[in-house]
Amino acid sequence: MKFHALSTLIAVMEHGSFASAAEQVNLTPSAVSLQMKQLEAYFRQPLFDRSGRSVRPTPFASRLARTVEKAVEDIEALREVNDLALAGRVRLGITESAQTTLLPRAFAAVRRQAPQIELQIDRGTTPGLLNDLKAGTLDVAVVFRPTTGGSSRLRWTDLGRETFKLLVPADLPVASVAQVLREQPWIRLDRELVAGRLAARFVDTLAPNRQALVDLPGVEAIVGMVAIGLGVSVLPELRAELLGAYPVREVGLGRQAPSRQMAIVRRATDAGNRRIDAVEQAFREASGTI
Structure with a gap:
């Protein structure tokens, strides 16, 4: 053969x-x-x-x-004769949140520093992207670190931490976060997502057995519902563009506020792959970690 x-x-x-x-x-x-x-x-x-x-x-x-x-x-x-040329395809998986925050700056950095690299971009959730990475259908992924578990097959590089906030209509007075969560309808981020589980656990500590008005998988849909007064939500801190586009405001959750760690992850066996190195470097630059 x-x-x-x-x-x-x-x-x-x-x-x-x-x-x-x-x-x-x-x-x-x-x-x-x-x-x-x-x-x-x-x-x-x-x-x-x-x-x-x-x-x-x-x-x-x-x-x-x-x-x-x-x-x-x-x-x-x-087989490439000129190994110094950073060229070829890199299959990148990315979460929706990182797609709207880090990706534009990282993509620009790749185009500037290694213009012959072709990024093939797939969007997904953290569990799905990690499975695809392990299966070899992705080369690198930008995800949120799971709260438990991990794999020695993967190498993680942190890109920054997002803190959760209480999102309320702009004109809603807030004397106590716990009181707001007990009295206002709660619009819950889907618990299939890492962020949704973190938010739900926090709400349960301040308002035990609180029933959600509705579960939604997307942050922007929740922001839109909060903006017209349908309820409040606990979400990762919003990017400035989204926060400024709706009549909403964020309220700090204090020392017990949940947070999630964004990271870029690759297979440990791909150490030394210069194309993946270049993409990782671009995301670190975009996140301000280098």
């Missing part, structure tokens, strides 16, 4: 046909077909169903392509 056949398989899976893949890898369709037959002989099972007018990949072909994709990409990177 030749290494190039694996690259060709990935191209076939991405482009959907032998002919389209042939253009991508600079081969003829017949040469692509021959490489696929060589792979089938090596693994002793079919990779494609050829009974119809077009070939369709088998489940084994999909599994094989997923298994070798990252390895093929890394091996190809080692």
Whole structure:
């Protein structure tokens, strides 16, 4: 079996046909077909169903392509003649909060310092992004550190801490945070999110067994509801642009205020990958940690 056949398989899976893949890898369709037959002989099972007018990949072909994709990409990177050039794709996962705060400045830093790096950006929640990172479908992620657990397979670099605040309508008088939480409708951030669980635990300490008016997965939706007087909420500190766009204000929660740690995380086995180093450096610069 030749290494190039694996690259060709990935191209076939991405482009959907032998002919389209042939253009991508600079081969003829017949040469692509021959490489696929060589792979089938090596693994002793079919990779494609050829009974119809077009070939369709088998489940084994999909599994094989997923298994070798990252390895093929890394091996190809080692073949670059000019290793000093920071070039290639970096698959970045990022939470919604970081996407609207750190990402613009970090993206600008990457474009300035390593313009040949291509960022492929996927948005998600912290648990999902960490799973994707461990599975190899992401190279690096900007997430919030889980309150418990962790993995020796991952390397964390802190980017800053966000403190939670009580969000109220701009004209609502606040003498006591506990009193507001007991008397005003509570608009709760979804507890599937790390921030939602932290906020809910804090509310429970001041207003035990408090029932929420509604659960919402997005911060901006909550801000909009608070702005028209539907209730109050406990949220991570808002960015200035969002806070200034609505008639709301933030109230400090005192020494017991929850907080969450934003971090950039990568696989420990990727130590020394200069493309990921460059992206990490850009986010550290954007967060002011360097």
